[in-house]
Amino acid sequence: MxxxxxxxxxxxxxxxxxxxxxxxxxxxxxxxxxxxxxxxxxxxxxxxxxxxxxxxxxxxxxxxxxxxxxxxxxxxxxxxxxxxxxxxxxxxxxxxxxxxxxxxxxxxxxxxxxxxxxxxxxxxxxxxxxxxxxxxxxxxxxxxxxxxADLSALESIKASLNPNGRKGPRTLTVLSADHPPLAAVSIGDLDEATNVTWAVPGMGANTCSMTDWTDAAQNVYSEQAKAVPLGRGSTNAAVAWMGYEAPPVPPASAAVFGSDFAKAGGEKLAASIMGLDATRAVTMPTVNVLGHSYGTTTASYALTTEGVHVDSFTAIASAGIPDSIHGADEIHADAVYAGQAEVVKPIIEHWSGDEWAAVGRDFSTDHHQDPTAPEFGATSFGADGDPGLEPVRYHGVHTWYGGGYLDENTQSLQNVAYATTGQPELLTK
Incomplete structure (x- = not known):
């Protein structure tokens, strides 16, 4: 034509x-x-x-x-x-x-x-x-x-919509016009689920690796389904929320030690949570936020925004809660949980524990707080292994050898599932 x-x-x-x-x-x-x-x-x-x-x-x-x-x-x-x-x-x-x-x-x-x-x-x-x-x-x-120029990111987002035989329908609830685009993939029916969890990634995250973050969210979704007792009538959805620009991994940039990216991302996450409140006002689900590494910093800003309130906030491998937040009671969540694997020396003790979360906190300019510290006031849980469950051996969430915070068969993933399904009595120390 x-x-x-x-x-x-x-x-x-x-x-x-x-x-x-x-x-x-x-x-x-x-x-x-x-x-x-x-x-x-x-x-x-x-x-x-x-x-x-x-x-x-x-x-x-x-x-x-x-x-x-x-x-x-x-x-x-x-x-x-x-x-x-x-x-x-x-x-x-x-x-x-x-x-x-x-x-x-x-x-x-x-x-x-x-x-x-x-x-x-x-x-x-x-x-x-x-x-x-x-x-x-x-x-x-x-x-x-x-x-x-963004084709690899676009194709990764497309691939993340394919469940590859795993349970839970997938929907693309965010696709921005940015370059590369921001995105969010929901596992489970976000319009009908009775329990919704936003999963917020940390430094270095972008849609070129959307499949990795979606796989991690899928693990949360699947573990939540196992954690909820039969007959409770609960359905869940886990949102792999890559809806903000995360700071690059050092030494490319030192932005992870500041809060500019977290503040900007926190505004977007807050808007998404309030959007869920409006869309699901008639059949409001239980709402949870799960943050990893710098994602806990970002989520903290969202959860201290006026008009935002959730049922639970879970921080894993925190790169630091903002110093402006003096304790768990200032976060707009009914319950606050935190998990941290054993702190090990960077590079020297690679793959034997979490070598980077403490670095993010200790060298930050304004987010030094460890949410697992007793004085912060969160309910802490274990990530170093339990009978029948693997320990976390790396700072990441999803690794090829199964040692990430959200990898299958880890103590960390099981505890995240308990925290995000309202079962704190089952958390392991």
Whole structure:
């Protein structure tokens, strides 16, 4: 299909510059073709569906400036859309889906439908760009070029949506326009679960390794299912929340010793938690936050934000709770738990315990506090092994040899599951 001498997809940007009046219509048709794989043809019915402005206008009303998540949730209810409408939502223009996929107050099934559609389009755009690098006649947008640079992150997010035979449906509840993108993958039904856990990663985390963090969250999800007694009627969801920019690993940067990244990330996490409160207001679940390493610093800022309150906060391998928080009672959680493996010397005693958490605390500028210290006031639990359970032998959460804080068959993972399912009496010391 050719319009004004430009191929329909590759000459898209040039054509829009020349014909702005038709931009909205073409955006929707291009998206429909891209959904179809960029080849072949579309039926008149399919084209009619994406050129009908009514659904677009209905959804865009949710984007009005100043709306709270609670107001968005109420307006969504008035729309009357259900999960059966997900295929229609996925055909909306990319500009609409990008906002909808990250809109607090919208149901998570709709956000996932939007985000997966955008993810697929960004991957296709990046691949087209890379395939055509030797074709100077091809015209691509700046966004396509950036997506090509982010292709490994986009593909890792896509791969993280595949459960590989493990239990629990997966949904993409965050996909930002950042480069590389931020993301969040939920294991379990975030719209229906009676127990929700946000898992917040630490330094060096980014979506290029989204599959690793999602695997760790999957371990939490699976262990929680084992920890809840039969007949209690509880269903759970664990959110692999890569929704903030984490500081790089030293020596690339010393930012992990400060709190700039944690404060910015804390604002985003707080918004996500308040979004859950609005979306699930009628059937409010138990809400837990699990932080690892610098993720505990980030979560602490979120959980001291006005209007934020959760049922539990669990810190593992903490890189330090902010000095401005004087104890567990200042964190907006009904219960605060903390786990720390044996502190060992960096490099010298590698793979025999946690060699980095204490370094993060001791050399920080403003987050020195160890949440496992008795004076902090949290309930501490063991991570150094127990009969039948493995010890933590590394600072990370998920390792190839099974020694991370959230690896299967570790004392740490079992205790995290007990802490995040309201069973503190089962924690091992």
């Amino acid at each position: 050719t319009i004004d001498g430009c191929t329909f997809l590759t000459g898209f940007e040039r054509f829009l510059e020349e014909n702005r009046a038709d931009a909205a219509w073409i955006d929707r048709i291009a998206d429909a073709f891209e959904q179809a794989g960029g080849v072949g043809s579309l039926t008149n019915a399919a084209i009619g569906g994406v050129t009908d402005d009514e659904l677009v206008r209905d959804v865009q009303r949710l984007f009005a400036t100043g709306l709270t998540p609670t107001e968005v949730a109420a307006m969504w209810t008035d729309l009357g859309l259900t999960k059966e409408d997900a295929p229609d939502l996925a055909l909306l223009p990319t500009s609409v889906l990008t906002v909808l996929g990250n809109l607090e107050g919208a149901p998570y099934w709709a956000r996932s439908a939007a985000n997966v559609a955008v993810l697929d389009r960004r991957i296709a755009s990046a691949q087209h760009f890379l395939d055509d690098l030797d074709r100077p006649d091809r015209v691509y947008s700046a966004a396509a070029r950036k997506d090509a």
